[in-house]
Amino acid sequence: AQSVTQLGSHVSVSEGALVLLRCNYSSSVPPYLFWYVQYPNQGLQLLLKYTSAATLVKGINGFEAEFKKSETSFHLTKPSAHMSDAAEYFCAVSAKGGGADGLTFGKGTHLIIQP
Amino acid sequence: GAGVSQTPSNKVTEKGKYVELRCDPISGHTALYWYRQSLGQGPEFLIYFQGTGAADDSGLPNDRFFAVRPEGSVSTLKIQRTERGDSAVYLCASSSQGSKRSTQYFGPGTRLTVL
Numbered sequence: 001a002q003s004v005t006q007l008g009s010h011v012s013v014s015e016g017a018l019v020l021l022r023c024n025y026s027s028s029v030p031p032y033l034f035w036y037v038q039y040p041n042q043g044l045q046l047l048l049k050y051t052s053a054a055t056l057v058k059g060i061n062g063f064e065a066e067f068k069k070s071e072t073s074f075h076l077t078k079p080s081a082h083m084s085d086a087a088e089y090f091c092a093v094s095a096k097g098g099g100a101d102g103l104t105f106g107k108g109t110h111l112i113i114q115p
Numbered sequence: 116g117a118g119v120s121q122t123p124s125n126k127v128t129e130k131g132k133y134v135e136l137r138c139d140p141i142s143g144h145t146a147l148y149w150y151r152q153s154l155g156q157g158p159e160f161l162i163y164f165q166g167t168g169a170a171d172d173s174g175l176p177n178d179r180f181f182a183v184r185p186e187g188s189v190s191t192l193k194i195q196r197t198e199r200g201d202s203a204v205y206l207c208a209s210s211s212q213g214s215k216r217s218t219q220y221f222g223p224g225t226r227l228t229v230l
Contacts, residue, residue, distance in 0.1 A: 004157075032216045043119065043221040044158070044206070051216040090157050094215040101171040102148050102160025103219065 002027040002093045006106035014114045019078040021109050023065075023091030026072065031093045033074040034103065035065055038088040047089075050074060061085070086113045117141065119222035121207050127228045128197055136192040136225045140209030147190050148219060149182055150206040158206055164190060165213045197229045
């Protein structure tokens with residue numbers, strides 16, 4: 001079985017500051033890892049995913065994440081926050097091989113951008 | 116192109132009633148997933164279809180929940196004898212393949228309220 005822990009249900013940063021959203025996973029087999037963003041009244045949208053190629057993954061809207069096996073982490077970063085980044089962010093894992101076919105999500109982190 | 120659509124967007128029902136929630140996946144996507152998102156939580160996997168068959172229903176909470184996809188496209192999630200605890204946003208996602216590394220594209224969800 002796999003699980004995801006997102007540290008911080010709410011993160012507040014100033015516009016232009018670094019965004020860091022934390023995600024740690026637990027999986028008994030090599031994982032696939034995903035970050036999704038959810039804007040109010042919209043569906044989840046994929047930001048980026050790790051599928052065992054490069055450990056540093058670049059996504060849309062200037063976001064990137066680094067897979068660190070030794071730390072079982074997949075933290076999401078963006079160098080400079082923009083007001084439009086305010087949203088709910090979800091980290092998710094799926095496991096190669098066995099286990100459920102759906103994604104296992106964390107509880108989400110609400111990103112607040114201060115002007 | 117058209118994304119995943121879900122109808123209705125909102126459904127209010129009374130305890131004990133039967134409800135059906137519909138999902139129209141992206142055209143040509145063979146894989147379809149249902150998730151449930153309770154307030155303040157991440158989406159929780161319910162069931163996965165590959166074509167017409169339910170390949171993984173391990174996430175269905177009990178036998179009051181059932182889903183079908185008779186022609187390999189549109190899917191309907193059916194909930195019998197609804198309970199107040201069933202209140203949540205029900206999300207549908209589709210992907211071009213059933214691979215665990217494939218991107219899942221999510222619909223906007225159906226908000227179910229059981230009174």
